[in-house]
Amino acid sequence: MAEFCEVNVIHEDILARVRERMPEEAPIFEVSELFKMFGDSTRARIICALHIEEMCVCDLAALLNMTHSAISHQLRLLKTARMVKYRKVGRVVYYSLDDAHIGEIFALAFTHVMEREGGTSDGA
Amino acid sequence: MAEFCEVNVIHEDILARVRERMPEEAPIFEVSELFKMFGDSTRARIICALHIEEMCVCDLAALLNMTHSAISHQLRLLKTARMVKYRKVGRVVYYSLDDAHIGEIFALAFTHVMEREGGTSDGA
DNA sequence: ACAATATATGAGCAAATGTTCATGTATTTA
DNA sequence: TAAATACATGAACATTTGCTCATATATTGT
Numbered sequence: 001m002a003e004f005c006e007v008n009v010i011h012e013d014i015l016a017r018v019r020e021r022m023p024e025e026a027p028i029f030e031v032s033e034l035f036k037m038f039g040d041s042t043r044a045r046i047i048c049a050l051h052i053e054e055m056c057v058c059d060l061a062a063l064l065n066m067t068h069s070a071i072s073h074q075l076r077l078l079k080t081a082r083m084v085k086y087r088k089v090g091r092v093v094y095y096s097l098d099d100a101h102i103g104e105i106f107a108l109a110f111t112h113v114m115e116r117e118g119g120t121s122d123g124a
Numbered sequence: 125m126a127e128f129c130e131v132n133v134i135h136e137d138i139l140a141r142v143r144e145r146m147p148e149e150a151p152i153f154e155v156s157e158l159f160k161m162f163g164d165s166t167r168a169r170i171i172c173a174l175h176i177e178e179m180c181v182c183d184l185a186a187l188l189n190m191t192h193s194a195i196s197h198q199l200r201l202l203k204t205a206r207m208v209k210y211r212k213v214g215r216v217v218y219y220s221l222d223d224a225h226i227g228e229i230f231a232l233a234f235t236h237v238m239e240r241e242g243g244t245s246d247g248a
Numbered sequence: 249a250c251a252a253t254a255t256a257t258g259a260g261c262a263a264a265t266g267t268t269c270a271t272g273t274a275t276t277t278a
Numbered sequence: 279t280a281a282a283t284a285c286a287t288g289a290a291c292a293t294t295t296g297c298t299c300a301t302a303t304a305t306t307g308t
Binding site for chain 2: 009010011014015017018019021022023025027028029030031032033034035036037038039040041043044045048049052053054055056058059062063082092099101102104105106108109110111112113114115116
Binding site for chain 3: 010066067
């Protein structure tokens with residue numbers, strides 16, 4: 001029974017090297033928050049749609065066959081995560097992707113998934 | 125009171141165009157499942173570490189300051205999502221990223237986050 | 249064979265998440 | 279001004295998630 005030294009690291013060398021090159025916790029946390037937004041199929045479909053064209057809440061609801069409320073809640077999250085922007089025309093609010101990177105990241109992941117299992121190469 | 129037609133689509137033209145180019149639901153679902161794996165800071169840190177070097181459960185637990193059990197549970201999820209692979213040497217199990225794409229996707233998102241708010245450009 | 253070690257896993261639990269429902273706000277039209 | 283429309287949002291609720299704890303399995307060393 002080791003009563004004093006409970007430090008139980010198998011490979012100190014590996015650990016040292018990884019610690020050296022490991023990024024700060026804060027940016028990793030932010031990246032995971034960004035991915036979290038992609039990580040729900042409703043939001044993923046919204047992003048996918050907005051990657052094609054600017055849309056209003058009503059059209060998104062019709063496209064995804066969901067209530068306006070559900071869409072609106074999700075858009076609020078995407079807005080907070082700075083992934084979508086909007087412009088108001090009268091009482092209609094048009095949403096679009098806030099940054100080209102958002103579409104790129106989604107497209108890269110889509111390609112990965114399609115390559116993984118001989119997909120039908122649908123354009124994303 | 126419209127009693128018959130409850131179809132309430134604002135922009136039929138936009139909707140038609142988006143429907144035309146929208147990918148199937150199944151692959152979008154898979155992409156969101158993939159992103160879900162990135163969308164937790166513990167898993168994001170694991171992926172980040174394995175992007176640097178192959179590691180065993182014990183070392184990962186030490187690096188991230190978490191229990192072996194927690195790490196093991198997360199590795200099981202990553203394994204199921206085909207994001208990590210492993211090799212056994214005696215009773216030690218070394219994990220590494222299963223596909224180069226995984227690292228690419230993470231790196232791209234990391235870059236996006238760092239560019240967004242003048243980060244310290246830590247290599248991911 | 250037995251103890252120690254490295255990892256895996258099921259159950260339980262608190263916290264987070266996504267939807268619905270009801271209601272509020274802003275804008276347009278009659 | 280009043281009704282209708284497009285959207286936003288708080289509360290409630292069921293589901294999912296991620297951790298801990300206990301226990302199981304496999305491998306090594308004595």
